[in-house]
Amino acid sequence: MEKYYSAIKKGLAQTEQTSIFNTGSDYDLIKACVSFLKEKGYGVKEPVECVVKDVDTIDKLIGYFYDRLRSERPEYRSVYVHEARDRMIAKRFIMKQKELSGLSEKAALKECVEIVKTVLDHYDEFHFKFQVNFSVFGNDKLGWVTDRAIEIINKKYKAKREDDYQKQLDSVIAHAAKDETFGYDDLDALLEKLEEENKDG
Numbered sequence: 578m579e580k581y582y583s584a585i586k587k588g589l590a591q592t593e594q595t596s597i598f599n600t601g602s603d604y605d606l607i608k609a610c611v612s613f614l615k616e617k618g619y620g621v622k623e624p625v626e627c628v629v630k631d632v633d634t635i636d637k638l639i640g641y642f643y644d645r646l647r648s649e650r651p652e653y654r655s656v657y658v659h660e661a662r663d664r665m666i667a668k669r670f671i672m673k674q675k676e677l678s679g680l681s682e683k684a685a686l687k688e689c690v691e692i693v694k695t696v697l698d699h700y701d702e703f704h705f706k707f708q709v710n711f712s713v714f715g716n717d718k719l720g721w722v723t724d725r726a727i728e729i730i731n732k733k734y735k736a737k738r739e740d741d742y743q744k745q746l747d748s749v750i751a752h753a754a755k756d757e758t759f760g761y762d763d764l765d766a767l768l769e770k771l772e773e774e775n776k777d778g
Contacts, residue, residue, distance in 0.1 A: 632690045633683075635667045641690070642711055645697045656710065666715030689714070695726040702729075 632641045639658075646653040667689075674692075675685035693714065696703065703722060713722045 633686065635664055635671070635686075638667055638686065638690060638693065639663045639711055642693050642697070646709075649697070650700070652708065656708070659710070663711040666712055670714045691730060692723055692726045695729050696722060699726075699729055 632638055639660075643653075643656060643658055646656060671682065671685050671689050674680065674688045675682055678685065678688065680688065696713070703725065713719045
């Protein structure tokens with residue numbers, strides 16, 4: 578366990594090394610904490626990277642959904658918005674994601690934004706046989722909508738991780754090929770370290 582404590586201390590120290598030109602990065606600290614928690618048997622999930630930055634309240638989440646529907650799909654230009662119902666559904670939607678993922682409310686809201694965005698981005702893939710409104714996210718019978726959106730998100734993240742890993746691998750091999758002092762043992766050790774990091778991430 579000492580190696581985990583040492584990595585956490587090192588990562589913590591790095592976050593405190595700030596200057597005018599450098600704000601302390603918490604990348605190593607996060608990595609060390611994730612490794613420690615996995616060693617202890619906890620499941621750790623990478624947070625969803627939400628590209629829609631300004632949606633940070635329930636009302637903005639609902640507004641984002643309807644604004645995109647109206648602007649992107651002609652059949653929804655005059656869609657009726659039931660504000661009280663949608664606010665209640667949005668609260669339940671966020672709380673459910675919070676419970677499922679063990680996240681803070683703020684992080685759960687980001688997940689919900691990404692789920693809503695994914696449904697809208699891939700609207701035709703859902704083959705809706707009815708006009709949708711925000712209640713598709715809070716209706717147990719339509720739980721498949723959220724499940725399908727999460728499946729799409731997970732596939733996207735898996736592809737991104739594999740792409741990042743391949744880029745790192747190519748970089749290590751290219752560096753080794755340029756460096757004449759670099760032996761096969763060094764390359765094996767580097768590749769093993771990279772593989773380990775990719776497994777932890």
